[in-house]
């Protein structure tokens with residue numbers, strides 16, 4: 001099964017609008033000739049509209065970092081799927097471990113967010129992953145099973161191939177510790193098997209990314225694994241040169 005790799009840069013709470021624009025002008029020429037890889041940038045809400053405008057017609061798609069599951073309502077500080085669609089963003093990161101850890105994101109809310117994003121026409125990038133303690137206790141598979149099954153519980157069968165999953169072990173996020181290619185492959189193959197448990201035919205079409213301290217060096221060895229379909233990149237995505245190098249590493253061999 002040929003799955004088009006996706007490399008998405010999650011800027012988290014970095015870059016003002018002016019900084020975001022400057023970055024995009026540096027990134028676009030560096031990825032304009034890269035074929036066979038989808039490229040995403042996930043800036044702050046405020047930079048979504050400016051970056052959608054300045055990347056139009058390019059190979060860079062713009063994703064939000066979160067959204068609320070309701071279409072509208074009394075949810076101070078939140079942003080809904082129709083609001084993201086209005087500014088023409090391509091997709092949305094859901095369930096990032098920082099949202100889960102600092103802002104009370106739950107699997108239950110994600111079970112509503114994933115179908116809400118799909119229904120609105122947004123591509124969800126659903127993040128899952130275990131903590132260091134869970135890995136050491138041998139609980140990685142139990143944690144992944146819970147997160148994947150809960151979050152996809154209400155996703156419509158025919159839209160499963162539109163969901164992107166990012167396996168991001170929490171011990172690797174922002175720590176400089178990268179999962180080994182074998183560790184990442186093993187966990188990602190397990191995630192794919194979980195999807196196959198309910199959607200045997202679609203599971204081969206679902207893209208599953210690795211995230212956690214991805215850098216240009218090492219990206220090639222990760223993407224060479226059979227089940228790793230790209231990257232969700234945090235820190236290294238803040239520099240257009242480093243991010244473009246990771247994008248280039250994900251180009252499929254001819």
Ligand code: PGA
Nearest residue numbers: 173174212213233234235
């Ligand atoms: P990192 O972040 O690349 O800085 O580890 C990854 C992420 O949180 O998506």
